[in-house]
Amino acid sequence: MGAGLGGWALWPTSTGPAPTSSERAERPAPVVAKDEPPRSEAPVWEPVVEPLAGIEEAQRLIQAQRRDAALAALKKLAVKHPASAYVRYLEGNVNFDNLRWVDGVAAYRAALRNDAAYRNAPVLIQNAIRCLVSDRFHRTCQDFIRTELGEAAVPALEEAARANPMASVRARATELLRRRRTDATSGAR
Numbered sequence: 001m002g003a004g005l006g007g008w009a010l011w012p013t014s015t016g017p018a019p020t021s022s023e024r025a026e027r028p029a030p031v032v033a034k035d036e037p038p039r040s041e042a043p044v045w046e047p048v049v050e051p052l053a054g055i056e057e058a059q060r061l062i063q064a065q066r067r068d069a070a071l072a073a074l075k076k077l078a079v080k081h082p083a084s085a086y087v088r089y090l091e092g093n094v095n096f097d098n099l100r101w102v103d104g105v106a107a108y109r110a111a112l113r114n115d116a117a118y119r120n121a122p123v124l125i126q127n128a129i130r131c132l133v134s135d136r137f138h139r140t141c142q143d144f145i146r147t148e149l150g151e152a153a154v155p156a157l158e159e160a161a162r163a164n165p166m167a168s169v170r171a172r173a174t175e176l177l178r179r180r181r182t183d184a185t186s187g188a189r
Contacts, residue, residue: 045120050086052077058087062094070094078110085115089124096127101137105144112148119152128153129160132172142176154180 049055054077061070074091081087088111095104104127111118118124128149131141145153160173 045117045122047086047089047118047121048115050081050084052081052084052087054080055087058090062090067094067098071098083114085111085118088114089118089121093123093127096130099134101131101134102140104131105140108144109148119149122156125149125153125156129156129164129169129173132160132169133166135168138168138172142172145176146179 054073058070058073058077061067061073071091071094074087074094077084077087078091088107092104092107092111095101095107108118108124108128111124125145128141128145132138134141145157154177157173157177160169161177162170164170164173
């Protein structure tokens with residue numbers, strides 16, 4: 001795992017551009033031994049990289065770890081392309097990498113309004129869980145996980161509750177899972 005708070009990879013893996021469809025097609029197929037049954041691997045969710053004018057510059061700034069400049073570029077792109085989920089997703093990633101939890105949640109909420117499929121983004125889910133470490137802002141992230149991510153976050157929450165190195169993250173993830181079970185049995189959301 002990368003360096004960073006709680007062992008999560010902070011930069012640049014969370015915000016780098018997704019591989020193009022041709023790059024994904026060039027990946028070699030996994031090698032399976034003849035006596036080994038084939039494994040069914042669930043596809044990994046990847047964001048759709050939108051071909052927007054200026055997105056390459058924002059991605060370059062992200063890769064160069066120029067976070068403030070990247071945020072400024074992404075905010076300009078968000079104004080020009082308000083329906084872009086990808087721009088808001090990248091903005092959320094950079095904000096989370098800066099430990100700007102509230103701004104990150106706001107950007108992620110905007111991404112989800114534009115494309116609900118982003119609730120399955122592993123980076124988005126992991127960032128929301130990583131925010132549980134914050135004594136000041138964990139409630140914002142708990143609410144986001146519970147109301148916006150829902151079932152998509154359950155496997156990562158279970159892992160965090162079981163094995164996160166931060167006791168506060170384990171406890172808060174456990175509380176979210178308990179609350180989910182309680183809500184499910186009472187019929188509440």
